[in-house]
Amino acid sequence: MRYKFCSNCGAQLPLTIYPFTAQTCTRCGHTHYHNSRPCAGGLIVRDGRVLLVKRAVEPFKDCWDLPGGFLEAGEHPRDGMLREIREETGLDVRVLGFLGAYIDRYHFQDEEFFTLSSYYVVEPIGGELRAQDDVNAFAWFALDALPDAIAFEHPHAVLRDLREWMKRDF
Ligand SMILES: [Zn+2]
Structure with missing residues (x-):
């Protein structure tokens, strides 16, 4: 911008x-x-599948996305990821590992900036899956059968790395 x-x-x-x-x-x-704007997100995994959320808002409305969002000032990525997951899915999760940091470009209406997103691999330990906030559907996907309509660029790299992570650490 x-x-x-x-x-x-x-x-x-x-x-x-x-x-x-x-x-x-x-x-x-x-x-x-x-500067790039800091974000954090989670790969919620269970039985070899990952939970994707369907976006209820622009940009990329109705595309599949990874749960996550922008960090608050002073918020650690891990805390922001846990907060976003609770807000978007209703789930409480446990961190299994840190996947990596990813750069992307956010472009919507007259706003354009870089994002720097930290991603964690997590598993559900409680709560109840329910659509809320800026999400209108969920689905569990096998990593070799992901949907085509995925929001933004960086989730493709994130999901590729998750596949490698699952082979190695799971
Ligand atoms: Zn001046």
Whole structure:
């Protein structure tokens, strides 16, 4: 995303060609950085299958997605992942391992930025599966029979890595 005005002095900022380049104010010299936004998500696994959620909201409405979302300020990715899973699925889960960190681009309406998502492999230990928040359906998928309509780019890499992780650690 690009900022239009300086947050320090209010002057108009120079427009950069690449939307993620830092913008420095020509009046006061203040630099506005465009960092990746931190997210966290969970691969909920049971009997060799993974739980995907169907998005009820744009972008990628009605596509399958991994449960997760944006972190709050100061929130550890692990805590954010547990919170998002509880909000979206109603499940309490136990962490089995950290899968990895993934970069993606989020582009919706006039917003465009990078995301940096931490993913954990987890298993359900309680709660009750129920659609809520920005999710309208769930399904358990075998890792060799995933749906075609998957939201965003990075979940393809995440699910590929999960397949390897399951062979190795499960
Ligand atoms: Zn300024």
